[in-house]
Amino acid sequence: MRAAACVKPRQSEREKLSESLWVAKRGPPPYHADEIMTFTIKQSESVFHGQDRRHELGQFLTPNPVADFMASLFESRWQEWNLLDAGAGSGALSAMLVRRLCASRHKPKGILITACELDDALIKPLHTTLHDCERECERAGIRFSATVLNQDFIAVAVPMARGDLFASHQPRFNAAIVNPPYRKIRSDSSTRLLLRSAGIETSNLYTGFVALIAKLLAERGELVAITPRSFCNGPYFKPFRMDFLGMMSLRRLHVFESRSAPFSRDEVLQENIILRAVKDSAKPESVMISSSSGAPGGAITEREMAYSEVVSPDDIEQFIHLVENEAQDSARAVMSRLPMSLSDSGLSVSTGRVVGFRAKEFLRQHPERDTAPLIYPCHFNGGFVHWPKEEARKPNAIVSNEQTRELLVPAGVYVLVKRFTAKEERKRIVACLYDSHQIPAPLIGFENHLNYFHLNGHGLSRNLAKGLAAFLNSTVVDMYFRQFNGHTQVNATDLRSLNYPSKADLEKLGRRISDPGLPQAQLDALVEEELF
Numbered sequence: 255m256r257a258a259a260c261v262k263p264r265q266s267e268r269e270k271l272s273e274s275l276w277v278a279k280r281g282p283p284p285y286h287a288d289e290i291m292t293f294t295i296k297q298s299e300s301v302f303h304g305q306d307r308r309h310e311l312g313q314f315l316t317p318n319p320v321a322d323f324m325a326s327l328f329e330s331r332w333q334e335w336n337l338l339d340a341g342a343g344s345g346a347l348s349a350m351l352v353r354r355l356c357a358s359r360h361k362p363k364g365i366l367i368t369a370c371e372l373d374d375a376l377i378k379p380l381h382t383t384l385h386d387c388e389r390e391c392e393r394a395g396i397r398f399s400a401t402v403l404n405q406d407f408i409a410v411a412v413p414m415a416r417g418d419l420f421a422s423h424q425p426r427f428n429a430a431i432v433n434p435p436y437r438k439i440r441s442d443s444s445t446r447l448l449l450r451s452a453g454i455e456t457s458n459l460y461t462g463f464v465a466l467i468a469k470l471l472a473e474r475g476e477l478v479a480i481t482p483r484s485f486c487n488g489p490y491f492k493p494f495r496m497d498f499l500g501m502m503s504l505r506r507l508h509v510f511e512s513r514s515a516p517f518s519r520d521e522v523l524q525e526n527i528i529l530r531a532v533k534d535s536a537k538p539e540s541v542m543i544s545s546s547s548g549a550p551g552g553a554i555t556e557r558e559m560a561y562s563e564v565v566s567p568d569d570i571e572q573f574i575h576l577v578e579n580e581a582q583d584s585a586r587a588v589m590s591r592l593p594m595s596l597s598d599s600g601l602s603v604s605t606g607r608v609v610g611f612r613a614k615e616f617l618r619q620h621p622e623r624d625t626a627p628l629i630y631p632c633h634f635n636g637g638f639v640h641w642p643k644e645e646a647r648k649p650n651a652i653v654s655n656e657q658t659r660e661l662l663v664p665a666g667v668y669v670l671v672k673r674f675t676a677k678e679e680r681k682r683i684v685a686c687l688y689d690s691h692q693i694p695a696p697l698i699g700f701e702n703h704l705n706y707f708h709l710n711g712h713g714l715s716r717n718l719a720k721g722l723a724a725f726l727n728s729t730v731v732d733m734y735f736r737q738f739n740g741h742t743q744v745n746a747t748d749l750r751s752l753n754y755p756s757k758a759d760l761e762k763l764g765r766r767i768s769d770p771g772l773p774q775a776q777l778d779a780l781v782e783e784e785l786f
């Protein structure tokens with residue numbers, strides 16, 4: 255065997271075309287067959303740069319047990335695999351899939367891998383891994399070839415997804431395995447514009463990768479991806495969800511119970527999800543939902559969920575819900591029986607209008623004669639706002655004048671919900687009451703890190719507000735909320751998507767509650783008695 259053959263395959267027409275479109279920056283390094291004797295997946299840390307560069311490249315390599323689990327999820331029985339590995343790193347994902355295919359009872363005839371990796375420093379380990387793959391395939395009697403592209407995946411894949419050149423001969427992958435880089439992309443960046451030119455509107459590189467991959471897959475092509483869970487809800491990812499769920503049908507979703515476990519080496523604190531999806535606009539009856547702790551060898555629990563419960567056809571936001579166990583299923587059932595949407599109830603939820611850095615000149619550390627109270631999350635104190643907080647690092651007041659008038663709301667009783675909860679906080683939704691009876695002031699400023707519930711821009715009755723805050727603070731709401739929100743951000747859209755009890759029921763609950771920050775067990779008991 256010539257070692258270099260694994261990275262410089264004999265060129266078929268497709269490969270020539272692929273190469274003419276995706277000209278790799280560098281050729282294969284000179285290998286000697288005896289250099290690579292074992293099938294070791296090189297996740298060598300030594301090739302990496304400093305922390306900053308790794309973060310810039312979204313370089314969190316998949317641990318081998320997780321990569322192997324991902325590889326195990328493929329169900330296709332292709333005779334000829336045409337696999338895309340975008341953001342390939344040192345090739346762990348491809349290698350695990352090749353290893354499984356080689357050991358399979360349904361061995362394919364051929365495997366063709368296109369691995370795209372931007373970072374020069376990972377190209378050598380990537381070639382090495384692919385070389386190992388070739389040896390493994392040779393032993394299993396499977397034809398193997400690979401193309402390594404040392405390029406920006408977005409730049410090379412967008413023209414293909416757009417069908418710019420040679421549209422009729424575009425390479426179509428029938429499988430893709432990916433752990434895409436996670437990084438925000440600015441709205442004026444060239445990456446964002448490129449993606450937009452392919453009809454992809456997204457603010458994060460990982461969803462850009464996944465959307466492009468979906469477009470490059472052939473009909474019935476299969477994708478297995480590990481990504482942050484943030485795309486499952488929230489307004490920023492709505493265009494991605496619409497596009498992706500339109501093209502692909504979800505077949506399996508796996509959640510890690512711990513945020514950090516699957517990537518413990520790299521201190522990743524995103525909640526991660528593994529998804530298997532097939533390029534098929536027809537949806538299956540059900541989706542398999544599984545979960546595990548994320549620690550190697552940890553037990554996996556599995557349950558089937560109706561597709562329409564994972565993504566409701568009536569949901570204009572197309573949130574993706576993951577019900578992992580019986581308790582969560584009961585919470586879902588209870589919430590689905592609640593009678594009202596927020597808009598039916600006449601209530602609204604908005605994000606606080608005061609953005610600190612924009613209103614800087616009007617902010618005051620302490621209340622003065624011409625100021626209004628300015629409320630930040632640091633003013634939350636159990637079930638009520640505690641204001642002013644002299645020792646707080648945040649300003650306590652905002653000047654009240656013509657220029658700030660539109661940032662302020664009239665006196666009243668409002669339910670406030672933190673937009674960001676610390677990961678160590680027990681609950682995602684943390685609600686409390688702002689009550690003008692306790693803080694007399696004609697106008698109030700709610701800072702942008704808060705959501706506030708109101709009635710046409712005005713406050714609520716005290717009992718309605720207490721009932722609503724208690725409902726939002728209940729365990730059942732938290733349990734349901736976590737099914738579609740896998741991160742620590744609570745958007746107004748998320749709160750709008752919930753079902754709510756009737757106003758009368760909330761008021762009845764409010765009458766029984768002195769403090770919506772009651773100990774959890776007491777609060778849950780009252781909520782259950784009155785609402786469920």
Ligand SMILES: C[S@@+](CC[C@H](N)C(=O)[O-])C[C@H]1O[C@@H](n2cnc3c(N)ncnc32)[C@H](O)[C@@H]1O
Nearest residue numbers: 311314315316341342343372373406407433435
């Ligand atoms: C999360 S890591 C995953 C690496 C590997 N697939 C794995 O699972 O171990 C993402 C990889 O994408 C690479 N990358 C980042 N931006 C890229 C881009 N625009 N085009 C291609 N690769 C990129 C990074 O260098 C990194 O190796």
